[in-house]
Amino acid sequence: MGDNPTVHTGLAIEARGLVKSFDGKRAVDGIDIAVPQGSIYGILGPNGAGKTTTLRVLLGIIDPDEGSRRLLGHERPLEAARQVGYLPEERGLYPSMKTREAIAFMGALRGLPLREGRKRAEVMLRDIGLGGYVDKPVKSLSKGMAQTVQLFGTIVHHPRLIVLDEPFSGLDAINQARLENMIRAQAAEGATIIFSTHVIAHAERLCERIAIIAHGKVRFEGSVAEARERLRPHVRLRTRSPDGPWRAALPPGMHQVDGLWSFELPRSGIEPLLKALIDGHAGIEELSIERPGLHDAFVAIAGEEAARELQESAVVQAEAAE
Amino acid sequence: MMNFLHAAWVIGRRDFVASVWSRSFFFFLMGPLIIIGISAGFGSITQTVARQNTQTVIAVIASKQDQQAIAEARTRLLAGIQDRAIPALDYLDPGPDVDRQVSDLLHARDKRVIAVLTGGVNQPHLFGAVGEGDATHQQLELVLDEARQQRAVERSGITWKPAEIPVTTIAEAAGPVAAAHAVTATVGQLIVFFLTVLLSGMLLSNLLEEKSNKVIEVLAAAVPVDAIFLGKIVSMLAISLTGITIWCTAGFLANLALNTHSISIPEPAVGWGWFTALCILYFSVNYLLLGALFLGIGSQASSVREIQTMSMPITVGQMLIFALAGTAAGVYNSPLGLFAALFPFSSPLMMVGRAGQTPELWPHLVAFLWQALWVWLVIRFGSALFRRNVLKSGPAFRRTKAARS
Numbered sequence: 271m272g273d274n275p276t277v278h279t280g281l282a283i284e285a286r287g288l289v290k291s292f293d294g295k296r297a298v299d300g301i302d303i304a305v306p307q308g309s310i311y312g313i314l315g316p317n318g319a320g321k322t323t324t325l326r327v328l329l330g331i332i333d334p335d336e337g338s339r340r341l342l343g344h345e346r347p348l349e350a351a352r353q354v355g356y357l358p359e360e361r362g363l364y365p366s367m368k369t370r371e372a373i374a375f376m377g378a379l380r381g382l383p384l385r386e387g388r389k390r391a392e393v394m395l396r397d398i399g400l401g402g403y404v405d406k407p408v409k410s411l412s413k414g415m416a417q418t419v420q421l422f423g424t425i426v427h428h429p430r431l432i433v434l435d436e437p438f439s440g441l442d443a444i445n446q447a448r449l450e451n452m453i454r455a456q457a458a459e460g461a462t463i464i465f466s467t468h469v470i471a472h473a474e475r476l477c478e479r480i481a482i483i484a485h486g487k488v489r490f491e492g493s494v495a496e497a498r499e500r501l502r503p504h505v506r507l508r509t510r511s512p513d514g515p516w517r518a519a520l521p522p523g524m525h526q527v528d529g530l531w532s533f534e535l536p537r538s539g540i541e542p543l544l545k546a547l548i549d550g551h552a553g554i555e556e557l558s559i560e561r562p563g564l565h566d567a568f569v570a571i572a573g574e575e576a577a578r579e580l581q582e583s584a585v586v587q588a589e590a591a592e
Numbered sequence: 593m594m595n596f597l598h599a600a601w602v603i604g605r606r607d608f609v610a611s612v613w614s615r616s617f618f619f620f621l622m623g624p625l626i627i628i629g630i631s632a633g634f635g636s637i638t639q640t641v642a643r644q645n646t647q648t649v650i651a652v653i654a655s656k657q658d659q660q661a662i663a664e665a666r667t668r669l670l671a672g673i674q675d676r677a678i679p680a681l682d683y684l685d686p687g688p689d690v691d692r693q694v695s696d697l698l699h700a701r702d703k704r705v706i707a708v709l710t711g712g713v714n715q716p717h718l719f720g721a722v723g724e725g726d727a728t729h730q731q732l733e734l735v736l737d738e739a740r741q742q743r744a745v746e747r748s749g750i751t752w753k754p755a756e757i758p759v760t761t762i763a764e765a766a767g768p769v770a771a772a773h774a775v776t777a778t779v780g781q782l783i784v785f786f787l788t789v790l791l792s793g794m795l796l797s798n799l800l801e802e803k804s805n806k807v808i809e810v811l812a813a814a815v816p817v818d819a820i821f822l823g824k825i826v827s828m829l830a831i832s833l834t835g836i837t838i839w840c841t842a843g844f845l846a847n848l849a850l851n852t853h854s855i856s857i858p859e860p861a862v863g864w865g866w867f868t869a870l871c872i873l874y875f876s877v878n879y880l881l882l883g884a885l886f887l888g889i890g891s892q893a894s895s896v897r898e899i900q901t902m903s904m905p906i907t908v909g910q911m912l913i914f915a916l917a918g919t920a921a922g923v924y925n926s927p928l929g930l931f932a933a934l935f936p937f938s939s940p941l942m943m944v945g946r947a948g949q950t951p952e953l954w955p956h957l958v959a960f961l962w963q964a965l966w967v968w969l970v971i972r973f974g975s976a977l978f979r980r981n982v983l984k985s986g987p988a989f990r991r992t993k994a995a996r997s
Contacts, residue, residue, distance in 0.1 A: 292984060331812045332983055348816055352595070356813040362806030366610065378602045379814040381595070423810075 282307045282342055282431050282462035283328055289336035290323050297323040298334070299486035305464050305479070307430075310457050312473035313466040314568065315483035316579030317586075321466035322359050324483065325435050329356055342431055352381040355429035359436045359466075361420050365409035369395065369419050372408050376423030387426055394422045398448070414445045421449065425456060432456055434465035438472055450476060468583035474564040482568060484576040494564060501562040501570050502534040508556035509547070516550025519543050535559060599815035603823030604830070607798075611831050623790070624839055650720075650732065651682045651697045651708045653690060658712035658739075659683040665738035678731050686710075694719050713739045770949070772858030777921050777948025779857055780867065781941050784875045785914045788882060789907070791832040795883040796890035796906070797899045798824050803891075803982070812983060817975040825883040825971070829876055860948040870947045870956055877963045878940035882910070884967060885937075888974020892981055913938045921945025933959060936966035 283305035290298040298320045305311045313321050327334045330347030342350040363372050373394065374387030382390075395404055400415065408416060417440065425432060434453075438446050453476055457463055467473055473480050474494060482490040482497070490497055508530050509516075519542070524533035536543060540559060547554055562570075569577040611617055652662060666678055682705065687693040694708045698720055707720025709732065716736055722728050745752045802808040811820050860867040886906065893899045920932035924946045932942040933955075943959045 326813075329813045331809065332979075351814050354813075356810070358806065358809040358813070360806040360809060362802075362808065362810050364606075364610065364801070364807060365805060366614070375602070375606055376810060376814075379599065379811065381598070 280307055281305060281340070282309075283311075283339070283464060285324075285328060285337065285339040287337035288324065288327055288334045288339060290320075290327055290332065290334050296486050298327060300337070301481075301483070301486070301488050303328070303481055303488065303491065305462060307462050308457070308460055309462060309478045310453060310476050311462070311464040312477035312480040313464065313483055314468070314470065314473045314480050314564075314580075315466075315572075316468055316576055317583040318579075319483045319576075320486040321468075321483055322435055323486075325433055325464075325466060329354070329433060350431070352427070353430040355380070355424040355427065355432045357421055357424045357432075357434045357437055359439065361417055363408045363416060363420055363423075366407050368405050368407055369400075369411065370404045372419055373423045373426050376420075377426035380427040380429070382427040390426050391422065394426070395419075414441060417441060418445070418448075421452065425452075425461075428459075428461075430461055432461050432463045434463065436467060437465050438467060438469060446472075468580050470563075470565045470568060470580070470584075480564075482571050484572040489576075490567075490571045497564060497567040497571065498562050500567050502537075504560045504562060505531075505533055505535050505540070505543075506556065506558045506560065507531040507533075507547075507554070510553030510555055511551060514550045514552060516547050516552040519546030519550070530556070596816060596819050599819035600823035600826065603811065603815070603820055604827035605823075607824055607827035608830050611827070612834060617831075617835075621835055621838055649680045649682050649704045649706065650718075650728070651684055651703075651705045653684050653686050653693060653708060653710045654712040656685070661713050661739040661743060662735060665735050665742060668742075669735060669738055678735065679728055681735075713743065773861050773949045774922060776858050776860040776867070777945040778918065780860070780871050780944045780948050781914070781918055781921060784871055784878060784944050785910075785917075785941060787832070787836065787875055788878045789910055791828075791835070792879050792882045792886055793903065793906075795825060795828055795886040796893075796902060797896065798828065798887055799891040799978075800893065800896065800899065803894065808982075817979050817983070818971060821884065821887055821971050821975045821978075825880055825887055828883060829879050832879060833872075833876070861951045862947045862953065863951075866953065867947055871944055873956075873960065874940040874944050877960065877967065880967045881937060881940065881963065881970060884970040884974050888970065888977050891974065891978045914941060917941035917945060921949070924949060934962070936963060936970075939963050939966075 281304050283303060285301060285303045288298050288301040288303075289296060301320070301324055303313075303324070313324065315321050323332075326332050328339055328341060328347065330341070330351075338345065339347065341347040342353055344350040347354075364375075367375065370388055370391040373391035374382075374384050377387035377390070378384050392401070392404055395401055398418065400418070403411060403415065408419065411419060421434075421437070424434070432453075437449055437453075441449060450472070453463055453465070465472075465476075477494055479493050480490070480497060481488050490500070512529075520531065521533050521536045524531055526532070544557075565577070568580065572580075652659060654662065662681065663683065666681060669678060682703075684693070684697075690710055694710065697703065697705045697708050705720070707718050707722045707728065709716055709718050711717045713736060716732075718729065718732065799808070802811060862870065889902060889906070890899055893902060916932050916935070917938045918941075920926070920929045920938070920942055922945075923929045924933070924942070929942070929946075932938045933946070939959055940963060943956060947956065
């Protein structure tokens, strides 16, 4: 799949101190990103956080005002273009082009011979039951089909790096699941995948590593597990006895709603607490330890406001898909 | 470099195929036919109307004898000069009241009489909206002089023999050859200019499709913007040359079928073969130069309305460049001629003019290299403008729109 001159770091993408301003406002404000080869990497953040600008800078569509980036070892991203596939947030296809030609054309832009691109396009379309649309113009496709066609155009040349900007945006649940499977399949074949999203569930299900971006800054960069570990596990407890000496064993910051105690797992662990509850005859009716989800981690890392914006973005996306 | 050219080829091929296999290409091919048809129709109508409106008619109230003498004099004069150089004459016999007759003629709205001549050949008097020394007055005097001289010769009994000038034709004389070359040069310039104006304007709106359907983001992420620009203008040139080839072939076949006489144009200084090749070459370079500029300017527009607003000043600019090249072609070795050859946007037209008038070929090689350099520079300029203003790349101080996210 082409030469690979300088990828010794094991990183498909490496960016340091990226800054990009528009009208004096910093859309991207000193972003550092390191995407390991062969990983699925998510950029998580609400609308306006700087995700698209970051991806455009990484791909070389626009140059940063400050900072440096390497894409598959190339300091000039376009030099790696033949090994990269890109699905932009605003989908773009020529409406009059036939479906097969549209996919082959996008492959040809990345160096794939047209004839080979046409063959692969036919196979891809047939595999998902769109064989009847091979010679149909793009304008005759539904929105979901058109997005699938564009995704096929993004991967038809078997890129080593696949960049997807809000790939789930505008897709219904079935197509979202299909896309998730495609992403996993590409990763299984060794491709590195980086995608932006404001839907936490997608990032949580798919990504090995994530970057949480808010207001142009990276608030967190690491694995999903590391993000979760930012928060202590949560304990939920219901007792028969409403009060007693065991209460002293509960950590500060606890609260009770409808008889259910809720608090962070103490650093000393669950055993001392359990012992105090049993010795104090609390009468344990219900006890659960819950690991925090990525959403909780996001709130803790990016703040309530960013979390609310993220939620709103997800609602807008869901409405658009309907 | 190979990747760059391959990218330009992919973009250009897509544009070419999409354009040539579209319904609109048929209308594009029909364009000249429609223009020729409309021009011919309007030309015929306006010519007739103009003739009816402007040809001067002078009523001549005279005896039959004088009417005949004046008519014969006019006919003799017309043999050597153009029809419209002598006013049309409308011959009338004198009525019982000549003054009344004159007044009626001058006030009759259905007749285009601007003056009335009375008194025949010997005592002429002119009534009407003409002054002494006017062209009409002098032309009429010329006719009457001829009539009088003819009458005098007949009365004197002298046998008058019209002058006969023996002619010896030689192959070439410097004056006529230079004049003929100038005609060819002008015709060549006109053809290249009109074809460029007709065809290059399409490039103004060429990136609008990619911008409106967001394909530009896919293209810009995959290939350099310079390659997008190069691919687009070369494909449009190929489309234009395809159209021109079809038009020329159709014209040639129509000429054969209708057996019409071809228009005779003097041979250019470099010969027909070189002149044709140079015209194609300079049309191509002119198209690429203006096309690159138009694409760069047009790529800034976000709507058809903005494109239309841009078209007017661009057309005026082209007219000025044509005027410069046309004026300078006659004096190709003067400072003005050299300036027109060096100024990149007039250079192709100027060099067409030069090819018509002087047989040297080496200046064309120099000019071609010079123009090719400028084509490349304008493409780079246009793509840089596009990257900065549309893609929002480059230094921040020039940007005007906010980021999408």
